[in-house]
Amino acid sequence: MSPTGRRWTISHDFSFVFGGAELVTKVMSEALLPDADVTVLAGDDSVTAQLGSRTRQLLSTRLTADNYRYLLPAYPSLLARQPVIEGDILASSYAFSHHLQCTGRKIVYCHSPFRQIWSAAEEVQSSGLVPRLALEMFGGRLRAADLRAASSAHQYVATSMAVKRRIEDYYGRRDVPLIPPPLDLPELHPSGVTTDSERDGLLWAGRVIEPYKKLALLVETMRSLPDLTLTVAGDGRDLPAIKANAPDNVRFVGWLSKHDLYQEYSRAKVLVFPSEDDFGISAVEAQAFGTPVVAYGHGGALDTVEDDLNGLFFRSQTVDDLREAIRRAMKRQWAHECIAAKVRENYGTRRFLRQMRELLDESPSSQYVA
Structure with missing residues (x-):
C-alpha cells in the first residue's frame, strides 16, 4: 500500500527517450508512490527500466520510436479495451495515458493536453505523411475521445501556467493546481557556482x-x-x-x-x-x-x-x-x-513531493462533472 493508504498505478505515455516526462514518472515511482505499479503504453526497454522495478509495457513491444505514431488514431480504442485497473491511477500524461480507467480515483499530472491534436499544427505538418493524414482524417474523433478521457478524471494538475490555460481552454476544467515538475540535482561543488x-x-x-x-x-x-x-x-x-x-x-x-x-x-x-x-x-x-x-x-x-x-x-x-x-x-x-x-x-524534488502528497491526500473521491 502507498503512503496514502490506497492502491495506486502510475500510468505513463510513450517512453523511447529519457526526458523531462520520464524524470517525473521516475520520481513518482521511486519517492512518491514506491509501492505503485507503473504502466507505460510503449517504449524502449532501456528507458522504461529506469522508471521503476514494477514497470510494464501495456501495448505491443513491437512498437518503436519509428513506428508508434502510425497507430495514433487507434490508441483511444486500444486503451478502451484494456481491463479496468483496480484502485487509483496517477497519470503522468502528455498524450494518452489518462485514457486508462480505474475503479478508484484518477488524477492526471498533465505535461500538456496532447499537442498534436489540440495546438501543434506546425508539428503535425512535419511529422510525416502517414501521421499527418491520420490527424487530418481523425483529428475530430481524437479530440472527442480525449475530452471523454479528461472528463473521467477526478483532478487535473498543471506543470506551468501555459499548460493550466490549455487545460481550462480545451477541457473546460477549473480549479487546476499548478505543481512544477521536480529537478533531480546534485549538491553544488563546495567552491560554489562557476564564475x-x-x-x-x-x-x-x-x-x-x-x-x-x-x-x-x-x-x-x-x-x-x-x-x-x-x-x-x-x-x-x-x-x-x-x-x-x-x-x-x-x-x-x-x-x-x-x-x-x-x-x-x-x-x-x-x-x-x-x-x-x-x-x-x-x-x-x-x-x-x-x-x-x-x-x-x-x-x-x-x-x-x-x-x-x-x-x-x-x-x-x-x-x-x-x-x-x-x-x-x-x-x-x-x-x-x-x-x-x-x-x-x-524547484527541488522535496517541494514537488510535498505538494503532490498533499494533493493525493486531499483529492476528491467523487467523479468530476464538467
Missing part, C-alpha cells in the same frame, strides 16, 4: 524534435555569430538533418549522462531555449548551476525566466531576434550565485 571568467560559449540541451524545439533556428542563427560557439547536448529523430547543415561553430555531443550534462550547464555562459515548451526543464536545470537563459517569451519559460534577472526573452522566432538576444546576454554580467540559489529553492 563568469570560467564560462564559455552557448549551450542547448534536449531531445531533437523539429520544428517543436527550434534547434534548426538556433543552428542557423550561429552562422551569423561566428565568434561564438554552441554545444548541442541531445539526440532525437531530426538530429542527422540538423548536423548535416550546421556551421563549424556548432559542436554536437549527443545524449549525455546527468553528470556530464551538469558539467556542460556549469561551463556555459548562456543556455539558449528557443522553443515554446510546456515547461522546459533544461532551462531550470541550467539556472540551478547559475547559468542564465535566452528564452522565447512564450509558454513555460514565462514561469521560470525573469527578463533581466536570470535571462533574457526574445519575442519572435527569427534569426534576427534570437541573434540580438544572444548578443545582449553575452555582454551582461550575471549574478550566477543568485540565479542558482533561487531556482534550487523553488
Whole structure:
C-alpha cells in the first residue's frame, strides 16, 4: 500500500527517450508512490527500466520510436479495451495515458493536453505523411475521445501556467493546481557556482524534435555569430538533418549522462531555449548551476525566466531576434550565485513531493462533472 493508504498505478505515455516526462514518472515511482505499479503504453526497454522495478509495457513491444505514431488514431480504442485497473491511477500524461480507467480515483499530472491534436499544427505538418493524414482524417474523433478521457478524471494538475490555460481552454476544467515538475540535482561543488571568467560559449540541451524545439533556428542563427560557439547536448529523430547543415561553430555531443550534462550547464555562459515548451526543464536545470537563459517569451519559460534577472526573452522566432538576444546576454554580467540559489529553492524534488502528497491526500473521491 502507498503512503496514502490506497492502491495506486502510475500510468505513463510513450517512453523511447529519457526526458523531462520520464524524470517525473521516475520520481513518482521511486519517492512518491514506491509501492505503485507503473504502466507505460510503449517504449524502449532501456528507458522504461529506469522508471521503476514494477514497470510494464501495456501495448505491443513491437512498437518503436519509428513506428508508434502510425497507430495514433487507434490508441483511444486500444486503451478502451484494456481491463479496468483496480484502485487509483496517477497519470503522468502528455498524450494518452489518462485514457486508462480505474475503479478508484484518477488524477492526471498533465505535461500538456496532447499537442498534436489540440495546438501543434506546425508539428503535425512535419511529422510525416502517414501521421499527418491520420490527424487530418481523425483529428475530430481524437479530440472527442480525449475530452471523454479528461472528463473521467477526478483532478487535473498543471506543470506551468501555459499548460493550466490549455487545460481550462480545451477541457473546460477549473480549479487546476499548478505543481512544477521536480529537478533531480546534485549538491553544488563546495567552491560554489562557476564564475563568469570560467564560462564559455552557448549551450542547448534536449531531445531533437523539429520544428517543436527550434534547434534548426538556433543552428542557423550561429552562422551569423561566428565568434561564438554552441554545444548541442541531445539526440532525437531530426538530429542527422540538423548536423548535416550546421556551421563549424556548432559542436554536437549527443545524449549525455546527468553528470556530464551538469558539467556542460556549469561551463556555459548562456543556455539558449528557443522553443515554446510546456515547461522546459533544461532551462531550470541550467539556472540551478547559475547559468542564465535566452528564452522565447512564450509558454513555460514565462514561469521560470525573469527578463533581466536570470535571462533574457526574445519575442519572435527569427534569426534576427534570437541573434540580438544572444548578443545582449553575452555582454551582461550575471549574478550566477543568485540565479542558482533561487531556482534550487523553488524547484527541488522535496517541494514537488510535498505538494503532490498533499494533493493525493486531499483529492476528491467523487467523479468530476464538467
